[in-house]
Amino acid sequence: MFFLKQLKHTITLHPRFFGPDMEEFVKTKLYQDVEGTCTGRYGYIITVVQVVSISKGKLIPGLGSAEFVVVYQAIVFKPFKNEVLDGVVKNVNKMGFFVDVGPLSVFVSSHTIPSDMRFDPNGNPPCYQSEDQTIEKGGAIRLKIIGLKTEPTDIRAIGTIKEDYLGIIA
């Protein structure tokens, strides 16, 4: 799910940036620091929409650099267990297939694919096939997240399509 979330980040600025354009530097540094990062707690920070406030700089004793606490609003993407999502098939192999849901890559194991679907390694591209459905690279698919593993800088997810109303979508 995508969220609009207010977040806080502390920026340390080198003294050479002190001056009339300081605010610009702080903002640029913020964009560089947070955009595109992923934390287990907040998910993927996609982009900063708005900078809400920048605190007064506080010099760090002994260094000369200043710290700014920046409050900003960002679009974040965080997956949840049992959430239903649409995605695009990226990679198919005999163990299952990978689906890209925006920045997140979800693995769907062959155990969580309906049992009437068979892996066809000779197909071009390789695919999972049943009588009326084909899962191959590039197809749009609806899946449900059944497990998440959050690491400090990464999120891994596994999904299923072995339930009602899940699978290839038009």
Added chain:
Amino acid sequence: MKVNNKRLPPVRRGFVQEEDAARLILGDDFAEEQCLFISEVKILLDAQRENKAGSDKNATGVYQSTFDYVNQFARFKNQDTVREVRQFLSGENLESFEVAQLANLCCEEAEEARTLIPSLVDKKDEEPLQALLNEMLTLKKFQT
């Protein structure tokens, strides 16, 4: 010296309630946050792209993959339609997460919506939900 007698809430060390979208448990960080439709994310990213055209700050891989994703899966392409859907769904007594899921998945049948968004089962009966979905599909069909 004054002693602070205020009792602190019990600390549950190491206890983390597991997040579960089916029961609308999103964790402390996200329970109160505003969920966005995929269509809304698309509008926000488009607007941002226009403002910052030429700068390379948007070049991150996460940004690009999200941009491609929302362009493919945004159900409502038109800004007015998105606003209408948001307004119309917020009139219902639903959580922000459910509203966003309804708009993102755009189910056609009530049964389907109830299966994919299990928290709806206790809140909405089949018929009102079907009426809701029909209304949404009509809006989708007539967007320009």
